[in-house]
Amino acid sequence: MNAIWSISKRELRNYFVSPIAYIILAVFFIICGLFGYIVYVAKAPYAQVIYIVSLMTNIFMFLSPMLTMRLLSEEKKQGTMELLYTSPLTITEIVLGKYLGAVLFFGVLFLISLEFPIFLLLYGKPDIPVMLVSLLGFALVGCTLISMGMFASSLAESQVVSAIIGFALVIVFWVMEFFSSAVSGSVGNWLATLSLSKHLESFSKGVLDGGDVFFFAAMSFMFVFLTIRRLDWKRW
Amino acid sequence: MKKILEALKNFIKNRDLRFGLSAVFLTLATLCIIWFAGKLLSDSPLRLDLTENKIYSLSDQTKRVMKELKAEVKATAFVRKLGTEAKYIEYMLTEMGRNSKKFKFEIIDIDVDQVKWQKYMIGEANIVVFETGENPAEAQGAAQKDKKPAPYKRKDVKQQDIFQVDPYNPQKAEPKGEQAFINAVYSLTEDKQRVVYFSEGHKELSIGLADRNGLSELANYLKTENYYIKTVKIAAEGGVPEDCDLLVVAGPLNPFFDKEADAVKSYLRNGGRAVFMLNPDTCSGLEKTLEYWNIKLEKGVILDKRSFFQPVLPIPSYKIHPITSPLNKDQVPLILPYSRGISDIKAKLDPRVVSRDDLLVSSESSWAAAELKNGEKPSFKEGRDIKGPLALAVAVSEFVKTDPKKAPIDAEAKETQFVVVGSSFFISNQWLTQSRGNLDFFINSINWMLKQENKISIRPAADDLKRLEITPLRANIMFLAVVVLVPLAVISAGIFVWLKRRSK
Numbered sequence: 218m219n220a221i222w223s224i225s226k227r228e229l230r231n232y233f234v235s236p237i238a239y240i241i242l243a244v245f246f247i248i249c250g251l252f253g254y255i256v257y258v259a260k261a262p263y264a265q266v267i268y269i270v271s272l273m274t275n276i277f278m279f280l281s282p283m284l285t286m287r288l289l290s291e292e293k294k295q296g297t298m299e300l301l302y303t304s305p306l307t308i309t310e311i312v313l314g315k316y317l318g319a320v321l322f323f324g325v326l327f328l329i330s331l332e333f334p335i336f337l338l339l340y341g342k343p344d345i346p347v348m349l350v351s352l353l354g355f356a357l358v359g360c361t362l363i364s365m366g367m368f369a370s371s372l373a374e375s376q377v378v379s380a381i382i383g384f385a386l387v388i389v390f391w392v393m394e395f396f397s398s399a400v401s402g403s404v405g406n407w408l409a410t411l412s413l414s415k416h417l418e419s420f421s422k423g424v425l426d427g428g429d430v431f432f433f434a435a436m437s438f439m440f441v442f443l444t445i446r447r448l449d450w451k452r453w
Numbered sequence: 454m455k456k457i458l459e460a461l462k463n464f465i466k467n468r469d470l471r472f473g474l475s476a477v478f479l480t481l482a483t484l485c486i487i488w489f490a491g492k493l494l495s496d497s498p499l500r501l502d503l504t505e506n507k508i509y510s511l512s513d514q515t516k517r518v519m520k521e522l523k524a525e526v527k528a529t530a531f532v533r534k535l536g537t538e539a540k541y542i543e544y545m546l547t548e549m550g551r552n553s554k555k556f557k558f559e560i561i562d563i564d565v566d567q568v569k570w571q572k573y574m575i576g577e578a579n580i581v582v583f584e585t586g587e588n589p590a591e592a593q594g595a596a597q598k599d600k601k602p603a604p605y606k607r608k609d610v611k612q613q614d615i616f617q618v619d620p621y622n623p624q625k626a627e628p629k630g631e632q633a634f635i636n637a638v639y640s641l642t643e644d645k646q647r648v649v650y651f652s653e654g655h656k657e658l659s660i661g662l663a664d665r666n667g668l669s670e671l672a673n674y675l676k677t678e679n680y681y682i683k684t685v686k687i688a689a690e691g692g693v694p695e696d697c698d699l700l701v702v703a704g705p706l707n708p709f710f711d712k713e714a715d716a717v718k719s720y721l722r723n724g725g726r727a728v729f730m731l732n733p734d735t736c737s738g739l740e741k742t743l744e745y746w747n748i749k750l751e752k753g754v755i756l757d758k759r760s761f762f763q764p765v766l767p768i769p770s771y772k773i774h775p776i777t778s779p780l781n782k783d784q785v786p787l788i789l790p791y792s793r794g795i796s797d798i799k800a801k802l803d804p805r806v807v808s809r810d811d812l813l814v815s816s817e818s819s820w821a822a823a824e825l826k827n828g829e830k831p832s833f834k835e836g837r838d839i840k841g842p843l844a845l846a847v848a849v850s851e852f853v854k855t856d857p858k859k860a861p862i863d864a865e866a867k868e869t870q871f872v873v874v875g876s877s878f879f880i881s882n883q884w885l886t887q888s889r890g891n892l893d894f895f896i897n898s899i900n901w902m903l904k905q906e907n908k909i910s911i912r913p914a915a916d917d918l919k920r921l922e923i924t925p926l927r928a929n930i931m932f933l934a935v936v937v938l939v940p941l942a943v944i945s946a947g948i949f950v951w952l953k954r955r956s957k
Contacts, residue, residue: 234954239947243940250935258928262921332939336931341921346503399565406560410488418540424509427499431490439483443476450475 220306221314228288228318237287241280242326248276253333264341266348267421269333270355274417277326277359278391282383284322285366286376288315289448293374308448312367316441319363327356347423354420357433358413362387364440371447387413390436500551511548515635519552524642528558528634530581531570538579542615545630546581549638556638579612583637608637608679640679647680647698647903654686655705655737658877665883668703674892680899687713693720698903700727704877708738718742722853724867726902728895730877733793744798746849747809748873751794751839753821755875756831764831766790769813769845776848776872776897777812780890787890789813792876794821794843812872813846813894846874848898870902 232238253269261268292298301311334352337343369383370376389396390413397408409415416433419426502510511519528546532539539560546558563570563578573582586605614633651660651668660672660682672682685694687709693700693716700720709717717739721727731737733754740750757767766788771781780787794815819841820833833840851869878884879891886892923931 234950236947236951239943239950242943243947246935246943247940250937250940254932254936257921258923258931262923264919264921329939329943332935336935337921340923340927340931342919344503344505344919347505350503405562405565407488411484419509422509423502423504425501425503432487435483435487435490439480439487442483443479446476446479 220310221317224306224311224314225317225321228315229321232318232322235287237283238322241284242329245273245276245280245326246329249273249330249333257333257336264337264343266334266337266343266351269330270351271421273330274355274358277323277355278362278387279384281359281362281387282366282369282380285319285363285370285383286380287370288319288367289370289444290374290376290379294376309445312441312445312448316364316367316444319367320360323359323363327352327359330355344423350420350423350425353425354417354429357420357430358417361413361433361436361440364437364444365390368440368444368447371444509544509548511552511631515549515631516552518635518639519549519556522553522555522638522642524585525555525557526553526638526641527584528556528581529569529573529584530558530560531563531573531575531578532560533562533564533578538612538616541628542579542581542630545628545634549634575609577612579615581610581615581634581637583608583610583634583641585641606641606679608641610634610637636678643679648683648696649675649680649699649701649899650683650685650694650697651701651703652687652705653684654688655707655709657705658703658881660684663882665881666878667882668880670882670885671880671892671895674896675899678896687716692716693725698726699899700725702727702729702731702737702739703880704730704732704735705737705739706732706735708736710738714738714742718745721869721871724853724869725871726869727871728874728898728902729871730874730880731793732791732877733875743873746807746851746871747798748847748849749796749798750873750875751796751821751843753793753823753838754825755789755792755794755815755819755841755843755845756822756825757816757819757841758831759816759818762788765825767792767815767819767845769815772811772814774810774812774848776894776901779897780893785890785893786888787813787894788879788884788888789845789874789876790878790884792845792874792879794839794841794845795847795873795875796844807849807851810848811844811846812848812898813844813874815841815843815845817842819843845876846872846894848872848901872898872902 249269249272252272256268256272289298292301302308331352334343334348337348365386366379366383369386370379372382373379390411392414393412394409394415397405397412399405400408410432413436416429419429502508528549530539530542530546532542539562543560546560550556550558561569563575575582584605584607588605588607610630610633615630616628651657653659658666658668660668661684663669675682683694685697685700687693697720700717702717717725717727721742729737729739729743731739731750733752737750743750754765755767756764758764762768768786769789771777771787773781797809821839821841821843822831822833823837823839825831849869849871853867853869880895884891
């Protein structure tokens with residue numbers, strides 16, 4: 218556990234000493250700030266957190282591959298992966314540590330983004346449980362997107378290739394519902410149940426569904442597990 | 454050949470390929486587990502609607518009806534899957550499915566599965582077909598089976614029943630699928646089909662007529678509500694038929710014979726149910742019968758100068774009653790064209806357990822005009838006309854004691870219930886579709902009398918949007934914080950770290 222924590226701290230530090238973290242944060246908050254302001258002041262002045270949470274989720278969907286592209290690709294490119302392989306650390310500890318580091322960075326982004334709910338609380342009377350559930354949805358989908366990006370990073374040495382794979386993966390799972398509409402019957406229904414956006418719907422409405430929480434937890438687990446398997450395979 | 458086999462062998466032995474295959478297998482296996490577990494969890498009670506008004510939960514009434522389902526019900530929704538309407542329909546059906554193991558549903562995308570769409574002969578999108586029993590079209594060999602198949606029933610719920618469009622803003626549609634769906638389920642699973650008789654022989658509005666003065670639209674709607682519609686000539690039948698659950702008298706122009714009126718009174722006294730719609734300036738012959746229940750039909754047409762349309766088209770207000778409460782809550786407008794007032798006789802009645810409630814009342818600015826001349830500007834004349842507000846519809850209930858010596862309400866007492874409306878035109882084809890309140894009022898009246906309250910009031914869910922109080926100063930503070938300060942702080946931190954690293 219200590220090893221996982223040490224790796225995650227190192228990852229978090231790496232983020233904040235590289236320009237990519239600041240670029241991601243700046244792009245995220247410039248877009249969210251501008252559109253959030255327009256929505257709440259001009260378009261829909263209602264104490265509904267879902268407007269900004271939907272926006273944040275969509276923007277993070279595009280930014281998450283950039284956040285995760287360097288997680289494992291960089292180690293491979295710099296040749297430090299071999300050092301990690303020969304260290305007393307297990308592959309699981311390495312992957313979990315890196316995943317936790319990226320999730321902690323997302324945690325920083327999440328905390329700063331609470332500025333919008335705070336304004337809603339100051340300027341109106343939002344439905345607080347609905348607000349919390351919507352934010353939980355954003356947190357869960359963020360963790361899932363990071364796990365997908367990390368898996369993509371384990372597949373290629375080039376960060377750009379990792380980002381492209383990660384982005385493709387995210388898009389596929391995001392618009393799975395759209396694909397499912399082209400397939401009739403139980404296969405179509407099965408595909409629809411794997412859609413990230415579909416499972417976010419109940420969170421956005423203020424409904425906490427055990428099935429949806431399980432879905433995001435299971436998807437994160439699956440991609441972390443696949444990353445471990447991938448590195449394990451490469452190790453030997 | 455040997456070389457090809459060798460290459461194939463090497464290819465299979467390729468580590469990357471083996472990883473790829475195992476990864477694909479693992480991914481598919483995990484996705485199947487996710488799907489299966491999600492399916493299990495979707496039926497579990499691990500679901501919390503945290504909205505203030507519980508707008509994403511079914512009402513207790515709906516849950517009860519679903520839990521008490523006696524027969525298997527299948528719903529097939531024909532939708533365009535990516536539309537918002539489809540999402541709402543799927544959501545409501547999923548919620549209903551959570552509350553009953555006997556309820557199954559299927560979502561058909563009409564752009565994908567055109568065969569099924571055509572099989573059901575559905576002409577448009579966003580229709581949900583509810584079915585129970587064995588479809589005779591599918592069960593060709595049913596006759597050979599030992600077991601008698603359950604009777605097949607089908608009810609289609611159309612888009613306009615699922616979404617109520619705001620007449621003032623056609624883009625805005627209020628979803629009310631819960632009520633439409635539960636009524637469909639309820640009508641399919643009812644044990645007994647209720648028989649509604651429409652009286653004939655006195656130039657009443659006819660259920661067979663499809664023109665503007667006919668009642669064909671109403672008859673069709675009642676059929677979809679699982680009512681069995683019949684007509685009766687009371688004089689020819691020698692009374693009201695025994696299987697009559699409800700008698701409708703829709704605007705007779707010729708009076709009932711005394712014997713017919715007596716037959717109606719006798720029917721009511723024996724726990725009968727009826728709707729009397731009696732127009733102004735006509736003699737229905739039922740006036741004396743209604744006097745027995747302290748009801749007096751005023752002469753003259755109700756005029757209202759402040760009516761949104763014309764003075765002869767008053768828009769009455771609702772009084773508190775199970776029939777009108779759902780309409781009052783949603784402020785559904787009702788137009789009662791060419792109607793008459795209803796008042797009390799104020800005569801001393803026998804001490805009976807009678808309740809008489811006003812349902813619809815005309816406005817303060819209305820009056821019952823004794824004379825209505827063509828081309829004359831309508832105005833109230835003291836002494837000639839009756840000043841409003843006047844009741845335009847009343848509901849009467851009486852417990853008829855079987856034994857005068859028993860307590861006022863004994864277990865064997867029969868309950869008479871009827872509704873009197875001072876107009877019949879409001880349910881004609883011309884007016885039924887003009888205002889949704891007209892149909893709802895009539896249907897609610899029937900459902901109330903036939904103890905079908907489950908069909909009456911499923912509250913429509915409403916999202917309570919709370920406005921932000923944003924002043925120009927608050928807007929500026931927000932702009933400064935979210936558009937300027939936070940991004941600037943992030944960029945400054947980035948530049949600071951970059952400069953620091955460069956200096957090292």
